[in-house]
Amino acid sequence: MERELALELVRVTELAALASAPWMGRGDKNSADGAATSAMRAMFDSVSIRGTVVIGEGEMDEAPMLYIGEEVGSLNGPEVDVAVDPLEGTEIVAKGLNNAMSVIAVAGKGQLLHAPDMYMEKLAFGPALVGKLSITDPMEVTLQKAADALNKKVSDLTVMILDRTRHESIVKVLRKVGVRIKFLSDGDVAGAMAPAFPEAGIDLYVGSGGAPEGVLAAAALKCLDGELQARLMPADSNEYNRCVQMGIEDPYRVLTMEDMIGTGDVYFAATGVTPGEFLGGVHYFPDQRAETHSIVMRAKTKTIRYVRSLHYLPNKPFLNNDNK
Numbered sequence: 001m002e003r004e005l006a007l008e009l010v011r012v013t014e015l016a017a018l019a020s021a022p023w024m025g026r027g028d029k030n031s032a033d034g035a036a037t038s039a040m041r042a043m044f045d046s047v048s049i050r051g052t053v054v055i056g057e058g059e060m061d062e063a064p065m066l067y068i069g070e071e072v073g074s075l076n077g078p079e080v081d082v083a084v085d086p087l088e089g090t091e092i093v094a095k096g097l098n099n100a101m102s103v104i105a106v107a108g109k110g111q112l113l114h115a116p117d118m119y120m121e122k123l124a125f126g127p128a129l130v131g132k133l134s135i136t137d138p139m140e141v142t143l144q145k146a147a148d149a150l151n152k153k154v155s156d157l158t159v160m161i162l163d164r165t166r167h168e169s170i171v172k173v174l175r176k177v178g179v180r181i182k183f184l185s186d187g188d189v190a191g192a193m194a195p196a197f198p199e200a201g202i203d204l205y206v207g208s209g210g211a212p213e214g215v216l217a218a219a220a221l222k223c224l225d226g227e228l229q230a231r232l233m234p235a236d237s238n239e240y241n242r243c244v245q246m247g248i249e250d251p252y253r254v255l256t257m258e259d260m261i262g263t264g265d266v267y268f269a270a271t272g273v274t275p276g277e278f279l280g281g282v283h284y285f286p287d288q289r290a291e292t293h294s295i296v297m298r299a300k301t302k303t304i305r306y307v308r309s310l311h312y313l314p315n316k317p318f319l320n321n322d323n324k
Helices: 005-023 029-044 090-095 139-150 165-177 188-196 211-223 237-245 257-261
Strands: 050-055 079-088 101-108 119-125 158-162 180-184 204-210 227-232 266-272 283-285 289-298 303-312
Touching (some): 005 029, 005 079, 005 101, 005 303, 029 090, 029 101, 050 211, 101 188, 119 188, 119 211, 139 204, 158 188, 165 180, 165 204, 188 204, 211 227, 211 257, 211 289
Parallel strands (some): 158 180
Antiparallel strands (some): 079 101, 119 204, 289 303
């Protein structure tokens, strides 16, 4: 894949973020998501790839665009798998909270796991813990191993987890051993990425979230030299059979980074919609301009670029600002 692709992708996430940001705090997550999706799809036509969406807005009969199997890009360029979340954190934007992003991951054709839309158990961590932890260990063992590797007391660890009732048993263990807990209202991709950013102050990300978001986070962590381990959590026989139909012969086995994103090159781009752990949100100025903060990364080179852009909104033809 060409190195220019990185900046082409960030232009796509920028437009999706700009399209959804006007809905911040308006209590309408569907309109926010629809605006981001329409803008992202339109901008993809300018990207020099022959892409196939493997993680998107749903099946063909569920989503009007960016559906699984849809071809995207200019259709001139490398054949690639594309994973998208035009608005990671729809509820976040609706409520005016932190950590909403527009996200894209791109890898060589056949690399990305076709993750079914179900829960996935996750354990994510930064470079210092790679190869030293296992999702199969009890939580107490994982925390002790992490503390030993980081030369910390267990009580000095900070663990991030989604604030959900399904995590009550995990939270009890975390409270028992005395770690610090940082709860997320939403934003599963940002949460899993956080341990790889020293400035975030997060040592581990644990708990369950969406499987498609797990693949996106794994792509980011590969670029950041971090790691995500996962296990799918089919809730019933229908979800189990769906995994098998999608090529996952043993839905309960541990999924490694290689299982989720392959061994080849990976690109990841994200633009903040609302402020988060490592990205600023869209900020408006009175002269019809808006500022975006993005990150774009490539696994092969380990290059991490932070992109601050100032946009003149009347020159963005794909934006729908009828709600403003």
